[in-house]
Amino acid sequence: QLFLEAPSSSRRATAFFALVTLCIFVQVALILVHSGSFSIECRDEQPDAAFNESSSCERNVYYVYCFLSVVFSVELFLRTISKRSLRELCSFLWWVDLIAIMPFYLNLLLLAVGLPENWEAQALASCFRMLRLFKLFRLNSDTATLTRALSLSWRPLSIPLMLLFLGSILLGSIIYAVEQAELGRELADTTFPDVGTGVWFMIVTFSTVGYGDVSPKSHSGRAVTVFAIVCGVLFMAMPLSIIGNNFTLAWEERKKLDAVVALQRHCIDRGLQAREITALFEEADVSGDGTITYLEFRAFMDHIGMALKPSEARNLFAAFDDAKTGVITFYEFCHLVFPDLDVERLSANLVMLPTPLQKSECRSPVPTMGPLPGNVATGAPAAERPRSPSVLARKEHAKEHVKELSVLARKE
Template identity: 25%
Template sequence: MSQPEFKYFPKIRKQLFTVVFGTETRAGKLFDIILLWAIVLSVLIVMLESVKEVRDSFDSWFFVAEWFFTGLFTIEYILRLVITAKPGKYAFSFFGIIDLLATLPTYLTLFVAGGSYLVVIRSIRLLRIFRILKLGRYLREASVLSNALVASRHKILVFLGAVFTLVMIMGTLMYMIEGGESGFTSIPRSIYWAIVTITTVGYGDIAPQTITGQAVASMLMLMGYAIIAVPTGIVTSEIATAEKNKKEMEQSKKNLEQSSGRSCTACGVKGHDEDAIYCKNCSAKL
């Protein structure tokens, strides 16, 4: 994020902006690392508080720690608003909304019991680690996966429609075969059994008792293994296509760069800058 122009207290606000929003300086990186550890500790405290034995032993400590972290994150959020030239832009940005949500759950406990457990929302703030550790290239790779999922959405929807039709038919069939004596008390409950079976989860709360029902169940289980492979193949195919398109775009960009600019008289390679002295391919003098 580039430094904005400040109207009031420009020097102090610019220094704070560099520390709070930047990661290029030592102080900025240290600030973000401390912030990430505070987020991890606050989420860990909420998880431990949900354990009855631990909560009974350290209830007062949890109370103090939670309000300490909430106060810390509240001060941080207000500080970000103050040192930003356009507070509204930050407040309605992705991280701005997450930063606000990270402070609200504890205040919510003043009105709603159990609201403090919503502080696990703070874990989303750990996404800042991508900015701190310069992991932006992984986000670019993630875009390839998201593009593949978007491209395969129609095929996946057709697949889900076919699976839904199958479980409705099989659920209705099992309801007719087994009946309420075996736990298939209604068609919706039988459809639930078909979904659990075809996804190979198998809770075991409902099971066919007749030979015919067990035969149908066995067939549905085997179909489940085949069905699971379908969406995997669809997404894998789209990922390969997206990767191919990405490489083609990079190659076309490279070719475009090479086709423009100065040419080397020795090897004929193009794409040199106007102020270049030596060829980037054969090192001959231009």
């Protein structure tokens, strides 16, 4: 599953990701060319012509289409066998893959049975193949930010959408009535023959599109339209601001998620389990006082390969510092890195080691997981606990890095 979902995990995953992306764009280009786009005609004059009598262009397109279908079939098979549960298997994008690949096998079935080709059915099948463009949302990690922003916006957007629904019906009925009253039924029927046309005109006006296919001819109708235009300008400001603000929040959440994933990957590289998170916290806690300061946090982020700007580092540090005390405690660290780990319940069975609280009374000591595997608890204070040579070397390096950051901070 990592091979399919994380293209940067290996060279093979990157190559497979590039191949699938290229195949998607090639298939979209083939559909456009095969439909006659770009003034290129690449299909037979007789729809029911036999394949061996088809033009060379038609045969080449069919061969390329078969190759692309094989690639997509292999990808669908790999994604199917990699799913760990039925809920993961029946995801939206899995159904998109299945529906997009079905026209190829249905076409093979029709050829095997000997039924003639139907261009209307092929046009419908091309629409299904276009669904494969949704795969680009899965292949691009940044699209998750847009999805998150839309999910945060759907409930606030219900208010302007309700205003659009009510306003279009109300003003559409009014403009129909005033046009009929001022111009007469015969002349008004040429512009607004029914209320539905008035509602359509108001929706187009509210959205500031203005197709121009329908327009009022009476003075009263134009006055109503001016009012609708002003309402449309005010109406469009609401959804744009809602989505824009939520996109900013989603982008900040993405930065937080990237940091959590980097920390979890660092645990995997070191062979640490979720219950051995104290070792990870001790790596970041250079001073050994049971809390992580901002400079220690910056040094640790650089160590795990996350190059953050000062503003991004401050925002990320504030996300970890849930109590807003200026330092990150062990529990705040655990809640964000391993949200599914019930640290408070595990703490009931842990040996709480006394640690010097030098900076704030709200800082909690780091629990050492005595009865759990891989624990190094000895009952000594955190600063005196035995550490492996690699951890000691990491501590010395981090201390030097913290000193460098302190010097840079004073210069700024």
